[in-house]
Amino acid sequence: MWLQVAMFVTCLALGTQGQDRATLLRTNNRDGRCQYTFTVDSPLEASCPAPAGGPKLSALESRLALLEAQVSRLVAGQAGAGAASAGLQEAYSQAMREKVQLQRDKDRLDRLTQDLQRRLEELRQENERLQARPCPPHLPPTAPLRDSNQRPSSGPNVPSHLGSRSQGQSERTSVRDSAWPLGSPGFQELKAEVTELPASQLSQESGESSTGCGELVSVGEPVSHRKADNIAGKYGVWMQDPEPVAPYGSTMIWRIDTVGTDVRQLFGYEDMDQLARGFPTKVLLLPEPMESTGAALYRGSLYYQRRRSRTMMRYDLATESVAARRDLTHAGFHGQYPYSWGGYTDIDFAVDEQGLWVIYSSSKAKGAIVVSQLDPNNLEVKRSWETNIRKGAVANAFMICGRLYTVASYSSPSTTINHSYDTATGKSKAIAVPFQNRYRYNSMVDYNPAHRKLYAWDNFHMVTYSVRLAN
Known part of the structure; x- marks a missing residue:
């Protein structure tokens, strides 16, 4: 086996x-x-050589195949994560853009709300004023009025308080008649020192003046309301807000004496009577000193030029703080392009029926007057016009109904308003409207659209002029 x-x-x-x-x-x-x-x-x-490694190599190949599959899955997962991350980033960016747009819409609505609140307050004040306004008294059938040459006939259009003076009356009489319906069709307060009233001035104060916007036809004689009592008041600026905002009313008067190197005091008076007495009810201290006599008052804010700079300031009277500031690009300042009388009057604010303006010149304009309309909230320049009027060749300037007017001389007793520039057409022309510098050093002329008067500061004297516009 x-x-x-x-x-x-x-x-x-x-x-x-x-x-x-x-x-x-x-x-x-x-x-x-x-x-x-x-x-x-x-x-x-047996005739073919066996592969090296045998079963071990096969096992290794299997493990490598498994690893390759795992790597492929990881790579695919990372690509998906990257796509998801990009999608999240785009969604976040879109959300931020929508947030910015919503914030802009909110700011716009806030501005509209504030504007509506301001209009509502104006309507409330107007309603209270109309309710408090007394009815015009019944005038006697004969209301004598004496001027140098004539006595007008009796009638309801002639105020009784302007009757002829008796011999026992004083040479100067203080006049105040809050119910006088002459001038603009709205309520008008008149306070003046009257001796004899020329018939020409009576016709200007009567209903002949236009209530619409037109070209300047004539300027009345100056009426003095107060004289400054110290050297600081030789030059200055005084004004009333044409669109007042609470807590101050339409009769409030503001005054700044501009002689000095640190002009900060803003004096407030309740009305013309208190201004004449010289006792302010409010004294505000500006946080930044002002320069020149170019300040203006509009919608509860004082607009002025910061000293030794081209910075425009908006000072809110209610909060007693700076509400906005902005540089007036390329504008001359501190004596580069003043009016002919000097006083560092490079930047001059103005107000008329169309809003807030600034009158100045720049290096680009080479001394010619530039007029810019401003946003009263943030002082942004909305539009500008460069004129062919040399700023240093005129004594002062003001705006009426979107037109620029310039005064030829600040010292001549009888001068003219000699140029006008219409921002609507972009054209200027020479005119000759008579204008008086009674005290022979007029350092400020501004227009008040609510009272249809020019406010001026003539050698210590605060005066007003009535104006008449074409229909």
């Missing part, structure tokens, strides 16, 4: 000579007998 097995193994070994490997397995079969199993490569497979 063992001999047969040995021979079989020998034959098997000889038969598989040249093959790579033979495998001998010994196991027990189901009957408990020993069973030998030989496994050899086929001749075809």
